[in-house]
Amino acid sequence: MTIKTPLCDMLGIKHPIIQAAMGPFYTTKLCCAVVNAGAFGIISHTNLLGVDPVKEMEKNIRYVMENCKGNFGVNIRVARIQIDAPALMELIVKLRKEDPEIKDRLKMVVTSAGNPKPPAQFFKEKDKDLLLFHVAPTLYHAMKVDGLCDGIICTGYEGGGHQSYERVNTTVLVTEAARHCKKPIVACGGFSDGRGIAAALAMGAVGVQMGTRFIATKECEFHQNYKDFIVRSRDSDTMVCQGAFGPIRLLKNKYAEEHGEILSRDEKMALEAQLDLEAIREDNRKYALVYEGDIDNGPVLCGQSCGNIDDIPTVKELIERMVKEAEAEIRKLNSYLK
Numbered sequence: 001m002t003i004k005t006p007l008c009d010m011l012g013i014k015h016p017i018i019q020a021a022m023g024p025f026y027t028t029k030l031c032c033a034v035v036n037a038g039a040f041g042i043i044s045h046t047n048l049l050g051v052d053p054v055k056e057m058e059k060n061i062r063y064v065m066e067n068c069k070g071n072f073g074v075n076i077r078v079a080r081i082q083i084d085a086p087a088l089m090e091l092i093v094k095l096r097k098e099d100p101e102i103k104d105r106l107k108m109v110v111t112s113a114g115n116p117k118p119p120a121q122f123f124k125e126k127d128k129d130l131l132l133f134h135v136a137p138t139l140y141h142a143m144k145v146d147g148l149c150d151g152i153i154c155t156g157y158e159g160g161g162h163q164s165y166e167r168v169n170t171t172v173l174v175t176e177a178a179r180h181c182k183k184p185i186v187a188c189g190g191f192s193d194g195r196g197i198a199a200a201l202a203m204g205a206v207g208v209q210m211g212t213r214f215i216a217t218k219e220c221e222f223h224q225n226y227k228d229f230i231v232r233s234r235d236s237d238t239m240v241c242q243g244a245f246g247p248i249r250l251l252k253n254k255y256a257e258e259h260g261e262i263l264s265r266d267e268k269m270a271l272e273a274q275l276d277l278e279a280i281r282e283d284n285r286k287y288a289l290v291y292e293g294d295i296d297n298g299p300v301l302c303g304q305s306c307g308n309i310d311d312i313p314t315v316k317e318l319i320e321r322m323v324k325e326a327e328a329e330i331r332k333l334n335s336y337l338k
């Protein structure tokens with residue numbers, strides 16, 4: 001017996017686990033390892049300084065096509081400021097049209113950090129077979145996504161990377177979305193083991209998506225210093241700072257302390273009004289530093305689940321362990337029924 005949810009059928013995967021996108025960094029090799037282990041891998045929207053995101057996306061898709069067998073997805077950040085998003089959407093449609101194998105395996109686009117309506121309209125018109133999930137940080141957003149997309153990634157405040165000003169935690173978000181939404185819900189933010197999977201399914205999700213936990217794996221292409229930093233960090237070692245485009249959860253380091261805690265929404269509006277290309281480039285330079293292993297002077301994006309991560313297994317070892325743990329948890333819960 002194994003755990004099989006509607007997400008497995010929808011995406012054509014064995015285990016109801018999705019590896020989260022983690023741009024501006026690369027998750028291309030990680031995606032291959034995740035796919036080979038029977039879960040769903042996602043190629044990130046990479047825009048580190050000096051790279052062309054559209055060319056990089058095509059290269060990454062071709063790499064994944066050649067280096068694993070199984071279905072995968074891509075992330076496109078669709079925030080207003082993300083000027084490359086329309087070209088990335090066109091690219092996905094073009095590649096799926098040109099190549100039946102890509103069409104068969106590139107099953108889903110996850111859009112995030114912006115309004116789901118334009119990508120939903122675009123894909124409905126140009127490629128209606130492609131699945132579209134969108135990231136939602138509050139019930140309000142989840143209900144909007146529910147009417148537009150094929151699935152909802154409900155991402156709570158304990159997760160790593162970009163966050164919303166509303167600060168809703170995963171437990172609250174997933175349970176309320178499960179009550180109010182009709183589309184499949186993927187629980188995201190704070191998951192790192194099989195107990196988490198069992199809990200997410202009990203809350204009404206059809207699977208989990210994880211970022212932080214997958215960074216600390218052998219195949220992830222992040223720098224070893226990044227992985228080691230996660231392993232030695234506790235649940236209280238992250239904070240939420242003001243990033244160039246909104247709040248970001250990251251590990252406490254020199255960069256985070258200099259940036260300080262998150263601002264209010266009004267302060268953020270004032271900051272965004274001043275955002276110029278040079279500020280964005282500077283932000284990008286800091287991400288590039290981190291990616292090269294300097295974990296003091298840039299944003300080391302990471303969720304609170306780092307407190308529950310104390311090893312760097314292979315992706316296959318991690319997924320097998322998580323699934324076994326989740327099965328044991330579900331059996332235990334079943335035994336509570338008298």
Ligand SMILES: Cc1cc2nc3c(=O)[nH]c(=O)nc-3n(C[C@H](O)[C@H](O)[C@H](O)COP(=O)(O)O)c2cc1C
Pocket residue numbers: 020021022023024025044045075077111112113135155158159160161162188189190191209210211212213301302303304305
């Ligand atoms: C290093 C890093 C980079 C991220 N970049 C992106 C991104 O480009 N697009 C996106 O939708 N989410 C991004 N996220 C958020 C993840 O997709 C996911 O929501 C988050 O990692 C879930 O929480 P967890 O870290 O507790 O698993 C990022 C997260 C991390 C840790």
